[in-house]
Amino acid sequence: MSERTIDTVAAATPEKVARKIRGLSDRAIAWLFVGPTIFLLLAINIFPLIWTIQLSFTNYKANRVGREVKNIGLRNYERILTDSDIWLNMQATAHFLFWTIFFQVLIGFTLAWLINKKFKGNDLWTTVIVLPMMLSPAVVGNFWKFLYQPQIGLFNYIVSFFTGAEPSSFEMLGQVNLAPWSIVIVDTWMWTPFVMLICLAGLRSIPDYIYEAAEIDRASKLRQFFTITIPMVLPFLMLAVLFRGIENFKMFDLVVQLTGGGPGSTTELTSINLKREAFEKWRTGYASAYAIILFVTVFGLASIYVKALNKVKER
Amino acid sequence: MEHLKLAKAGALTVAMSTVAATAQADDLTLCWAAWDPANALVELSKDFEAKSGHTMNFEFVPWPNFADRMLNELNSGGKLCDLLIGDSQWIGGGAENGHYVKLNDFFDANGISMDDFAPATVYAYSTWPKGTPNYYALPAMGDANGWFYRKDWFERDDIKAAFKEATGRELAEPKSQKELLEIAQFFQEREIDGKTVYGAAIFTERGSEGITMGVTGALYPWGFKYENTPGKYDMEGAVNSPEAVEALEFYKEFYKTATPPGYTNSYMGESLDAFKSGQVAMAMNWFAFFPGLYADPNTGGDKIDFFVNPPQNQAGSTLGGQGISVVSYSDKQDAALEYIKWFADPEIQAKWWELGGYSAHNAVLNDPGFVDSQPFAGDFLEAMGAVQDFWQEPAYAELLLAMQKRIHDYVVADQGTAKEALDLLIEDWTEVFEDEGKL
Incomplete structure (x- = not known):
């Protein structure tokens, strides 16, 4: 043929x-x-x-065409790595990354586990849950900005209903202690369905006969969960973590819409800070060094993570 | 037969010259921010189109994106804009980076004198280096940060009595910054007609220039200076002077005690919304918006009045406004210069003011009827007599963003003290000027 x-x-x-x-x-x-x-x-x-x-080794500024470009060696790198404000941005990014991934994995896996149970309306619920991730981040940002509005926002009223606190007594986007959590909540709302879908694929890939064999061996449901479900879904979960980690490390649009990096610099993630340096302050050389540092960080972390992922797959 | 040939040749020549004349008519694009005065300029420019035969197109960008969009355009040598009404702070970069056409020769050749325009506007919008007779723009839109308030609330007997009881003085337009705060605090969370209202909407925006434009409204009246000696960049003791510290603390107190909840990132739009929705008793904003506010059917007319930014140790208002420049990358510079010449005409300037634009031409400002021509005209004149602008250096964006960060960190995010914020600001600005080779 x-x-x-x-x-x-x-x-x-x-x-x-x-x-x-x-x-x-x-x-x-x-x-x-x-x-x-x-x-x-x-x-x-x-x-x-x-x-x-x-x-990254120069003092080049893209908006100053006639200016002499000088080689300044490692000066940009030195400035970035010794700048306490940049370390605060890194901390804000780490906080955002850790908690969004934590909640998305926790809720996403739970939802997938529930959806995987055969019940009436299963497909409808899957579609409904998946809706947030189909929206544009700009739309989601604006939408949640209204929800968080202290005077008319639904979010404040719901919290008020459960806690008895005055709706206008707290500002999710305006208070230093609440703003970092406000962006975590929105990102979790938007991207948990993505983690759920990947987990669902993992759960559905587990052959039924393994559970049947465990039943015959009289393994409890809890034991089945920890010795069959979790190990077999783990590679999928780790993949979801990798995708969300890379995506959230470069998070920009959603946070800009919600807080603009504020209050102060509380939610100024590295990507927002980098954009300001490169395209608002026009410190091109400095921003290049900044981008290289971030690239090396992400690349290094991702490489270590992929090796771990491969080891889990081999087991 | 020969006559016929001659007649044909003549007709052809006339036809050719007509075609040539038509070909000289250009499509000009004027770039500016998208706001009320831009609509007035569209209306005004119809006269130019009729007189010159050129066609005017407009590229108006919303304020939050205006600087990003236009500076990208200039930095990339883009040909989108033939004429640009750029912010006053861009003049240094526009001149030094070769984005704007120098207009001295053109002004001389066409009898346009900068003496015909208000000195503060010429200094701020047209000259680079500052104060030298090197002109890169024609003052197009005079502007400053001012205040407006609910006159109908200020005139209510019950409110007046309550204010008198609370403060011991009459409720009236504030004569100082501290009176302004006192009035705002009086209205904060007050019940008026069954609705909770708040003191004032002020600028707290983080991303572009908002909080800097707002806080300088307090800093300048307290006597804030950028340098001890102009042109020396010696900022220690000026930027962080005791007066500057006091002014910054004042602005924070204002934000904490007299603004509506959730106003953590608000600028022009939010200020207008807060006032028009009846949420606040007073609001700060640019004079450019005042014609629209006065015309508003719900909160304008008899319900509104205006006042200049109150003094404290001295009079001082934050400068807004822009000059109009010819972009050096334009292929239609001659037509663009024609527009400038037309725009500089005192008659056109008078019409510009009538339509809602803020002329900076002396013929308009010194007209005996000017002060009474609009309820805010007198305040505008007073404000323009005491305006101060931010740095206009080519590196202004770096200087501005540093101030945005330090002020927002202190005022909104509660980090550190006012003195620490200003000390850090000096460090940031020193670094910028060192990079620039000016220190």
């Missing part, structure tokens, strides 16, 4: 083209196919990366 296809293709190839190809080695043909991709990769990924590294 395949020989016939090959013959058909060969016969259909115009003689001129065939003559040219006939003289090419397999390696040359392979390069012919891979070449454009490599060129694109070099042009849009590798070249900008190298250029960014080069700029």
Whole structure:
């Protein structure tokens, strides 16, 4: 069958083209196919990366075309790593990352586990739960801004209903102690369905006969959960954590809409700070160094994590 | 036959010259912020279109994105804008980075004198280096930060009596910053017609320039200076002077005790909304919005009045407003300069004021009928006599964002003391000026 296809293709190839190809080695043909991709990769990924590294050692400012560009060595890196404000941004990012992933995994897995139980309206509930992640982050940001409004916001009224506190007595977006949690809540609301879907895929990939065998061995439900369900879903969970971790490390739009990085700099995540340095202050050299530091951090952490993920898969 | 040929050739020449004349008509694009005065300018520019044959297009960007969008355009050498009404702080960068066309020769050739415009506006909107006779813009829109209030509430007997009882003085437009705060605190969480109202809407926005424009409304009346000696960048003792510390503490107290809940990131739009929805007794905002506020059917007319930013140790208002510049990357500079010439005409300037724009032309401002022409005209004149602007350095964006951060950290996020915030601001600004080679 395949020989016939090959013959058909060969016969259909115009003689001129065939003559040219006939003289090419397999390696040359392979390069012919891979070449454009490599060129694109070099042009849009590798070249900008190298250029960014080069700029990070200069005082270059993109809005000052006529200004002399000086090589200042490691000065930008030194300034960034010794700047206490940047460490505060890193802390804000770490807080956001840790708690969003924690809640999304916890709630996402629980939802997936519940949805995985066969019940009436199962598909409808799955669709309803998945809705938030289909919305634009800008829409979600604006929408929650209204919900958090201390005078008319539904969120404050709900909290007030349960706690008895005055709705306007607290400001989710305006108080230093509450603002970091306000963005965690919104991101969790939006992206828990994504984690749920991945967990659901993991749960549905576990063959029923394993549970049947455990039943025969009289393993309790709790034991089945910890010795079958969790280990078999773990690679999926870790994948979800990786995706959400990378996504939230570069979180920008949602937080800008909600708090703009405030109050003060309480919710100014590194991506927001980097954008301000690069495109508002126009400190291109400095921002390049900042971007390289973030890139190395994410790349390093992701590499360690992927190795751990592979080990879990091998088990 | 020869005559016929000549007639044909003549007709052809006339036709060609007509075509040539038509080809000289350009499509000009004017870029500005999207706000009430921009609509007035569209209306005004119809006269230019009729007189010149050029077509005017407009690119209006909402304020929060205006600087980002336009500075990106200029930095990339974009040709979108032939004319740009750019913020006053951009003049240094516009001139030094070659974004704006220098207008001295054009002004001389066309009899446009900067002496015909209010000196404060020429200094702030047109000159670089500051105060030198090097002009990169024509003053287009005079503006300053002022105040407006619910006149109908201020005139109510029950409220007046309650105020007298609470403070021992009559309820009237404040004559000092401290009186302003006292009035705002009086209205804070007061029940008026069954509704809880608040003192005042002030600027607290973090992202662009909001809180800086708001806090300077307190700093300038207290006597804040950017430098001890102008042009020396010696900020220690000026930026963090005891007066500056007191003013900053005052602004924080204002924010904490006299603004509506949730006003942690508010600027022009939020201030207007708070006032129009009957939520606040007073609000700060740019004079540019005052014609629209006065015309508002619900809270305008007899219900509103205006006052200049009150003095404390001295008079002082935060400068707004813009000059109009010709973008150096434009291919239609001649037509753009024609627009500038037309706009500088005193008759056009008078019409500009009538339509809701704030002319900076002396012929308009010194007109005997000007003060009574609008309820806020006198306050505008008074404000423009005592305006101060932020740094107009080419690195103004870095300087501004540093101030946004330090002030917001202290006022809204409760971090540190006022003195610490201003000390840190000096450190940030020193770093910027060192990078610039000015220190």
